[in-house]
Amino acid sequence: MVEKGLLLYLLINILVCILYGIDKWKAVHHRWRIPESTLMLSAVFGVFGAFIGMYLFHHKTHKPKFYIGVPVIFLLELLCIIGVFILKK
Numbered sequence: 001m002v003e004k005g006l007l008l009y010l011l012i013n014i015l016v017c018i019l020y021g022i023d024k025w026k027a028v029h030h031r032w033r034i035p036e037s038t039l040m041l042s043a044v045f046g047v048f049g050a051f052i053g054m055y056l057f058h059h060k061t062h063k064p065k066f067y068i069g070v071p072v073i074f075l076l077e078l079l080c081i082i083g084v085f086i087l088k089k
Contacts, residue, residue, distance in 0.1 A: 009046075016046030020053025020060070027059070036060075040069060047074045 023034040043050035060066035
C-alpha cells in the first residue's frame with residue numbers, strides 16, 4: 001500500500017514538473033498560458049515537481065508568489081507530515 005502511495009506521489013510530481021515545462025514553452029512561443037492559480041494549486045499536490053520545474057525550465061523564479069509560495073507550501077506539508085507522525089505515537 002505504501003509503495004502505491006509513493007508511486008502515485010512520484011507520478012503527480014512528474015506531471016507537475018511537466019506542467020511547468022509546458023507553461024514555459026507556451027510563454028516563449030506566445031501561446032495561451034496556464035493560469036498561475038493552476039500552477040500554484042499543482043504545487044500543493046506536487047511541491048517537488050514544482051521546485052524542479054521552476055529551476056529546470058527557469059520558469060517563475062523571479063515571481064515572489066512562486067519563489068516564496070512554493071517553499072512555504074513545502075514547509076506546510078512537512079509540518080503536516082511531522083504532525084501526523086507525532087499524533088500517531
